Amino acid sequence: MLESLTPAEQVLSILYSTLVEYVGHAEKLKLHGDKNFIILVGLQGNGKTTTAAKLGYYLKKKFNYNPLLVPFDFKRPASFDQLIQLGKTNDIAYLDLRNEENVKSALSKIKPYMEKNGFNVAIIDTAGRKEIDIPLMEELKLINDYFEDPETLMVMDVTLGQTALDIVKGFKQYLNITGGIFTKFDSSAKGGSVLSFRYVTGNPVKFVGTGEKIQDLELFDGDALISRLLGR
């Protein structure tokens, strides 16, 4: 097959398949048993809250899971309203911990509530933060360490520029990131930040966000990403 290609095409073709191999393909969420914890982390405004609702919808509609949305951003104005509204509109349950005294006491309410009401996956939406903000990163570590073997997904905007690498490294210093979700694939950004993520964490990218609506979540497709990157 390669013989019929020009040298330039051959190079591209090899580059293409190497890159596809490298970024990997869709990988399932790490869910098992009757209690699972998905924690969404990342920079401010990159799409965590929206993605939390999308994931709940996806797990409920496609796989009959019984998901529980847990707004856990005590910082951004109306962050609770945002996720609770999304839960109500799309018929996904939520747990309102707004009146808890502190992070620890709020955390301690999640598992018992799941047990009592038969929820098998909690989706925890955390506050946006920058990796250079040490107190906030310490707080996130506390949340992450509270749960046994959580799926800790970093939500990143695909339009992020050349500092994406350092950002991912920064988060990794505090957390055991297990995967990534990239949002705003409906923009014209190529997706170089996805390669950065993959490079630094070695973790799979699990989903991409392709719009603002609840259904706009797709399994990550390595082929499609590389085509996009190489402009094919």
Add this chain to the structure above:
Amino acid sequence: KNLFSKKNLSIEEVEEFLISKNFGVSFTEAFIEKLKENNAHYLELFEKLIRETFDSVDPKVNTDEPKPVIFVFAGSNGSGKTTSIAKIANYYKNRGFRNILLIAGDTFRSGATEQLSIWAERLGVEIVKGKTGQDPASVVFDGLSKEGPYDLILIDTSGRVETNENLLRELTKIEKVVLNKKGHINEVFLVLDSLTGLNAFSQMEAFAKAINVTGIILTKFDSNSAPGVVVPIVQTYKIPVKFLGTGEDIDNLEEFSVDTYISKLTGGNK
């Protein structure tokens, strides 16, 4: 690579620096070309070019009479529009603007109106809200119909990606409503996340087509960002950066300064 490190950088290292700061390939190539041509030191050339770029536009915010002064905020999803509105309301409140009105033109995103309402309450300023899903242009119309007199009206809009032409047209409609109703708009701000890479250029291009953008607010400047891309943007579109967002709190807003900008780009040691 840090441009300002003691060691003299090779041409390749200068190139690498510019790319890593999101200046983009065209700018970087042109810079290297000039560097070779002029036989200048890269540091001098770099500072000179940046200063020239920002000196070629006027960063002064237009608050000219007649009242009310009207600002519209537009930009990509999550870039910091709503938070910037709160900061700017606070900024002008501290500068003698008495009656300030916020118009919650994001009727789409869950919690958007509540978010702006919380800021309005904290600031003690008025707000006009629409219903979920209501045509944003009609919310703007309602807001502008409110009995004043107002010194300052700030209009929030939903986030939108630069590829969504329907949503971009919505901005054109909002602009028309304001002009019909009041006859002027003082500023249309493109709110740009300074962590954004070259996509910022596409954002500028698409938004400027839809609405007459007059200034840029560069948010999340406190982050690990490398907002070199605004240099080619300012060069191409002749639109100044007017404010910097430097955190999530109400007073984390600064007027743009070239010195702050240059030290951001050269301060890190990556």
